[in-house]
Amino acid sequence: xxxxxxxxxxxxxxxxxxxxxxxxxxxxxxxxxxxxxxxxxxxxxxxxxxxxxxxxxxxxxxxxxxxxxxxxxxxxxxxxxxxxxxxxxxxxxxxxxxxxxxxxxxxxxxxxxxxxxxxxxxxxxxxxxxxxxxxxxxxxxxxxxxxxxxxxxxxxxxxxxxxxxxxxxxxxxxxxxxxxxxxxxxxxxxxxxxxxxxxxxxxxxxxxxxxxxxxxxxxxxxxxxxxxxxxxxxxxxxxxxxxxxxxxxxxxxxxxxxxxxxxxxxxxxxxxxxxxxxxxxxxxxxxxxxxxxxxxxxxxxxxxx
Ligand code: KDG
Numbered sequence: 001x002x003x004x005x006x007x008x009x010x011x012x013x014x015x016x017x018x019x020x021x022x023x024x025x026x027x028x029x030x031x032x033x034x035x036x037x038x039x040x041x042x043x044x045x046x047x048x049x050x051x052x053x054x055x056x057x058x059x060x061x062x063x064x065x066x067x068x069x070x071x072x073x074x075x076x077x078x079x080x081x082x083x084x085x086x087x088x089x090x091x092x093x094x095x096x097x098x099x100x101x102x103x104x105x106x107x108x109x110x111x112x113x114x115x116x117x118x119x120x121x122x123x124x125x126x127x128x129x130x131x132x133x134x135x136x137x138x139x140x141x142x143x144x145x146x147x148x149x150x151x152x153x154x155x156x157x158x159x160x161x162x163x164x165x166x167x168x169x170x171x172x173x174x175x176x177x178x179x180x181x182x183x184x185x186x187x188x189x190x191x192x193x194x195x196x197x198x199x200x201x202x203x204x205x206x207x208x209x210x211x212x213x214x215x216x217x218x219x220x221x222x223x224x225x226x227x228x229x230x231x232x233x234x235x236x237x238x239x240x241x242x243x244x245x246x247x248x249x250x251x252x253x254x255x256x257x258x259x260x261x262x263x264x265x266x267x268x269x270x271x272x273x274x275x276x277x278x279x280x281x282x283x284x285x286x287x288x289x290x291x292x293x294x295x296x297x298x299x300x301x302x303x304x305x
Contacts (some may be wrong), residue, residue: 250289
C-alpha cells in the first residue's frame with residue numbers, strides 16, 4: 001500500500017543556470033512528480049500515475065522514479081506521443097517557464113489510465129491545477145481520480161499550481177472552484193489566489209475559499225512569509241525559514257510532498273507545515289526542481305538547528 005499516489009505530467013527540465021551564457025542544465029520537473037519525489041525523500045511510500053512517451057526522456061523518468069523508490073506500475077508508455085519539456089529562465093523578477101508540451105503523452109491520459117487500482121491503495125491522492133489544465137481528457141482523468149479516491153475513503157490533496165500559459169483564467173477559476181470542494185487538503189499559493197480572486201489579503205482569500213465550498217483543511221502559502229493553516233475553525237500562521245534562494249522552481253511541490261509525507265508519519269498540521277516550510281526553503285538552494293529536493297536528515301537537522 002501507499003502513503004501518496006500522485007497524478008499529473010512529468011516534464012523534462014532545461015534550466016538556465018547563467019544569464020549571459022546559453023547554458024541549460026538538464027533536470028526533471030512536473031509539479032506532481034516533483035511532489036511525489038519530495039515525499040519519497042521524506043520516507044513516504046509513493047506511486048505516480050502518468051503517461052510518458054516511448055523516448056529517451058520517458059526512459060530517464062522511469063529510471064528516476066525507480067531510483068527514488070516511487071512505484072511506476074501505473075505509468076503508461078505511449079508509442080505515438082512525446083514526453084513534455086520545459087525551460088526555466090531566470091531574471092530580476094524571479095523565474096519564468098516556457099513549455100514544449102502540447103500533445104504530450106501525459107495530456108492524452110484518460111480515466112481508463114486509472115484502472116490499475118493504485119489510488120484505492122493510498123492514504124492520499126495528490127493532484128494539481130496543472131494536472132487539470134493540460135487537456136480536457138487529463139482534466140476528466142483528475143476528476144475521475146478524485147471520485148475514485150473519495151469512494152475508497154482516500155484523502156484528496158489539491159495544489160492550486162495555476163499556470164496561465166496552460167488555460168484561460170476564467171476556465172481555471174471555474175475548474176479549480178469545482179475541484180477544491182472535493183479536496184480534504186487544499187494548498188493554494190497567495191500568488192495563484194490573487195489571480196483567481198483579485199484580492200491580495202490572506203484573510204479575505206481564505207474567506208473566498210470557504211465561500212467557494214472548501215470543507216477540508218486549507219494551507220495558504222505566502223512564500224517567504226510562511227503559510228496559514230485554516231482547519232475550518234481556526235487560522236494558524238506558521239513562519240518560513242529565510243534562505244538565499246538560487247532557484248525557487250518546485251519549492252511549492254516540495255512543500256506539498258513533504259507536508260503529506262509528515263502527515264502520514266503522524267505529525268499534526270502545525271508540525272507538518274513547519275517541516276514542509278523548512279523542506280521547501282532548502283529546495284531553493286540549488287538549480288532545478290528535483291536535484292535540490294532535501295532528504296529527511298537534512299530537514300530534521302535544520303529544524304533542530
Ligand atoms: O512547480 C514547478 C513546476 O511548475 C515545474 O516543474 C514545471 O510542472 C511544471 C509546469 O507545468 O509548470
